[in-house]
Amino acid sequence: MISAELRLGAVSYHPRVVTIWERFRTYFADAGVPTDYLLFSNYERLVDAVLEGTVDIGWNTNTAYVALDHRAAGGTQILGMRDVDLDWATVLVMPKGKSIDSVTELDGRVLALGSRDSGHAAILPLHYMAKEGLDAQERCRLLRFDTDLGKHGDTGDSELHVVRAVAAGEAEAGALSDVYFSAFRAEGVPEVADLQVVWRSPTYYHCNFTVLDSLDRELSERWSQALLAMEFDDPSLRSAMELEGVRRWYRGDRDGYASLTAAMREQSMLT
16 A cells, blocks of 8 residues: 655654655655655754645654644654664763862863754753752853754754864863764774763753654554664665664663753753
8 A cells, every 4th residue: 555655754864864755765764654855954943844844744853842842732753763772871071180089170161062952962961960069050160062952952063062172272172972972083084083971961862753743644554564674684775774873773761861862851952
């Protein structure tokens, strides 16, 4: 049975996004759930598009998901997420030879943060440090790198600025995701060689595919099942899955977004 074509929205944070979704579009058509994609310049536009019905499915960051779910009064469903999205964490880095036993030791010091719309490099670090006794917004001098706003930290650009600022002595410590810190190491970013992790946050969820409850439930379920059936060992899919940074898709749930939801409320980001 040929179903109506679903429209998926994604943010074009890198040219590889087109390569990924051209392959995935063919896959979903072959799986009996034809899907086309629309690219947006930022996640705020994507969230609007889901709410307005311009697209059926949003490929959202965690920040975009929380904002969408809030504006939809909880009327959303998660159709899937990557294996890597289930276990994100934020780290604080400092130059080698320097360390802290508690985040409270950063009181009065300069703390570098990534883009203010990044859950992993700005919003959650402030939230988790406050839970451990440091209101960094009040007690630290924040050095913010608001690059690529609207991308929610997807490009990693602001986090590269963070590690460079710490390595140069412009900040005593810097916050970024463990994913990007590991990627910078693997890429041989020179400044990273002089830095070490001194603190790690609890884990939380990152991206997911989100739909409104109003989308036909049978159709969305068939799309989700097709997504979960993707196999990394399939030679025709491996390249696109590698570009997307996924080896296996999971259904996902709301549990891992509780901390970000609380953080965004605390920081007056949900309106």
